[in-house]
Amino acid sequence: MGMTIAQKIIKNHLVTGEMIPGQEIALRIDQTLTQDATGTMAYLEFETMGIDRVRTELSVAYIDHNTLQCGFENADDHRYIQSVAKKHGLRFSRPGNGICHQVHLERFGVPGKTLIGSDSHTPTGGGIGMLAFGAGGMDVAVAMGGGAYYITMPKMFKVNLTGKLRPFVTAKDVSLEILRLLSVKGGVGAIIEWGGEGVRTLSVPERATITNMGTELGATTSIFPSDDITRDFLVAEGRGADWVELSSDPDAEYDRVIDIDLSALEPLVACPHSPDNVKKVSELKGVKVDQVCIGSCTNSSLMDMLKVAALLKGRTIDPSVSLSISPGSKQVLAMLAESGALNDIIASGARVLECACGPCIGMGFSPNSAGISLRTFNRNFLGRSGTADAGVHLVSPETAVAAALTGYVTDPRQLGEMPEIKMPEKFRIDDSAILLPADPEEARGLKILRGPNIKPFPESRPVGDAIEAQLTLKVGDNITTDHIMPAGAKILPYRSNIPHLSQYCFGVCDASFPERAKAAGQSIVVGGDNYGQGSSREHAALVPLYLGVRAVIAKSFARIHVANLINAGILPLTFKDPADYDALSQGDALALRNIHAGMDAGEITLEDVTTGKTCALTCAFTQRQKDMLKAGGLLAYTASA
Numbered sequence: 001m002g003m004t005i006a007q008k009i010i011k012n013h014l015v016t017g018e019m020i021p022g023q024e025i026a027l028r029i030d031q032t033l034t035q036d037a038t039g040t041m042a043y044l045e046f047e048t049m050g051i052d053r054v055r056t057e058l059s060v061a062y063i064d065h066n067t068l069q070c071g072f073e074n075a076d077d078h079r080y081i082q083s084v085a086k087k088h089g090l091r092f093s094r095p096g097n098g099i100c101h102q103v104h105l106e107r108f109g110v111p112g113k114t115l116i117g118s119d120s121h122t123p124t125g126g127g128i129g130m131l132a133f134g135a136g137g138m139d140v141a142v143a144m145g146g147g148a149y150y151i152t153m154p155k156m157f158k159v160n161l162t163g164k165l166r167p168f169v170t171a172k173d174v175s176l177e178i179l180r181l182l183s184v185k186g187g188v189g190a191i192i193e194w195g196g197e198g199v200r201t202l203s204v205p206e207r208a209t210i211t212n213m214g215t216e217l218g219a220t221t222s223i224f225p226s227d228d229i230t231r232d233f234l235v236a237e238g239r240g241a242d243w244v245e246l247s248s249d250p251d252a253e254y255d256r257v258i259d260i261d262l263s264a265l266e267p268l269v270a271c272p273h274s275p276d277n278v279k280k281v282s283e284l285k286g287v288k289v290d291q292v293c294i295g296s297c298t299n300s301s302l303m304d305m306l307k308v309a310a311l312l313k314g315r316t317i318d319p320s321v322s323l324s325i326s327p328g329s330k331q332v333l334a335m336l337a338e339s340g341a342l343n344d345i346i347a348s349g350a351r352v353l354e355c356a357c358g359p360c361i362g363m364g365f366s367p368n369s370a371g372i373s374l375r376t377f378n379r380n381f382l383g384r385s386g387t388a389d390a391g392v393h394l395v396s397p398e399t400a401v402a403a404a405l406t407g408y409v410t411d412p413r414q415l416g417e418m419p420e421i422k423m424p425e426k427f428r429i430d431d432s433a434i435l436l437p438a439d440p441e442e443a444r445g446l447k448i449l450r451g452p453n454i455k456p457f458p459e460s461r462p463v464g465d466a467i468e469a470q471l472t473l474k475v476g477d478n479i480t481t482d483h484i485m486p487a488g489a490k491i492l493p494y495r496s497n498i499p500h501l502s503q504y505c506f507g508v509c510d511a512s513f514p515e516r517a518k519a520a521g522q523s524i525v526v527g528g529d530n531y532g533q534g535s536s537r538e539h540a541a542l543v544p545l546y547l548g549v550r551a552v553i554a555k556s557f558a559r560i561h562v563a564n565l566i567n568a569g570i571l572p573l574t575f576k577d578p579a580d581y582d583a584l585s586q587g588d589a590l591a592l593r594n595i596h597a598g599m600d601a602g603e604i605t606l607e608d609v610t611t612g613k614t615c616a617l618t619c620a621f622t623q624r625q626k627d628m629l630k631a632g633g634l635l636a637y638t639a640s641a
């Protein structure tokens, strides 16, 4: 039988397991990346492994999230990561050099290689034909140490593209269309391969926009073929030698095929507060807009920015709108400056921010009270912008410009002719902001620079045979890691200080949770479907661990988060009958008994001691996961192995 692109790369990297959907497989990882918001913790974990130098082909530490240095905390973390990178053999991408996914695509991505990153949008690399996964920091630390990455062998979905996008309809609209079709859980357990004749009409940055937002579908990852368009992109980046051709076999089999006719799409918008709440831009026509933000790892490539500049040229933005533009990388910014396009952006009244995540993760530029913000980003979860009652909408750069110019949601096709913009034959290459590691000799004498904001790691506990604990929080469906452990300018600087972070745990849902959990000592959290979707932040497991959460029971879990829970030694269990969720009430005393035998049998009984009712919970742990839980998480397990 023929193979899909992903199956071919998996086969080349398979360490253990069989490529049967649903079974656990272990993959050899060629490259890793971290960003600073998850990186500090990942490197603290890496340090506990006592390995001198990373054992991957390439590992890069980026600084792009926490770049607002309102106090010493972020600057200290940057210094810490820089010193770790130099000593332990990683490249270090300095703050200002750009957003990890954009820079990685430009400078390091290689078709056919595996990449894991401590950031959920690592699948951006699929745009260049990499098999790239978002992972928790501990998994990235293990991969840096040469260990394998464990996933459940995914199903294969194919999106068959036909036709060609019409002017003002973009790759972002393709991403929103697939979200409209599949929802934020539609990709769970699957790798999405993009194929069909329409693929040839999409540039690498456009493909990367699409694989980036595959994360919002819950997909394990997304991938495009590597063809002559990929080769031209790599040649323009001075890396033609990295190109290999990749395609699926004609008789490859897919579990599901979805057809999208690019010619039939129109500008779309994801309405608050979920990326799958998609409508046509024309349906929202006339809605007043207060703020527009252009950038993020989804839409900050040179092509995106050149289009934005061309549309803004000779025009000024509406006085009622505040427009921010964050180019994705130093390369993008330098080329905008050289071409004069930056002047067109500045002259329009836009506020040019540094090349970083910025407003996407609530690092400044929060909207006004109840403000309507149109953003070219990938997430519009409640509260993520930093303004609790803001209405964040996700749109293409073209739709964003149309709103900035008019002050209202406007179909960008009303802007007139789309200026023709060509991909440059050569990008401006300047890697001076990517620092190389010290050689092994010099590295030995180097010191790691630790700031006072680095606090000890929360202590995990082995999962014993019984857990008796209070149900301290019951939440609904699609709880994101932004609900569990919010980010933003006030909180993000404390990613290496779990005790401080813990005050904000579940703050979006119930600000009294941290106090209640602490008072209870041990607790169990109950959730609905797709619990833990969104970010890869392991803090969404480590902080609950610190607050005494021993188990999470949900109707279903998101992939990265469930791995993070197990890595932290928290027991994730699923309702056998989802209707049993309704019978549990916050505050009930719960008991899980005979856990070890239950883990082997795949089923554990939950007793609600308060009501006297029982129900069945399922778990399908592999032997490795059972051992990890019994040891108290991945670090304890690795230490004992």
Ligand code: MIC
Binding pocket: 037, 038, 065, 118, 119, 120, 121, 134, 361, 487, 534, 535, 536, 537
């Ligand atoms: C995000 O987009 O939510 C983040 C911030 O990039 C996260 C990582 C983090 O929380 O540090 C992600 O997507 O994994």
Ligand code: SF4
Binding pocket: 065, 099, 119, 121, 296, 297, 298, 356, 357, 360, 361, 377, 378
């Ligand atoms: Fe940064 Fe936003 Fe991309 Fe996350 S989604 S990596 S915060 S730009």
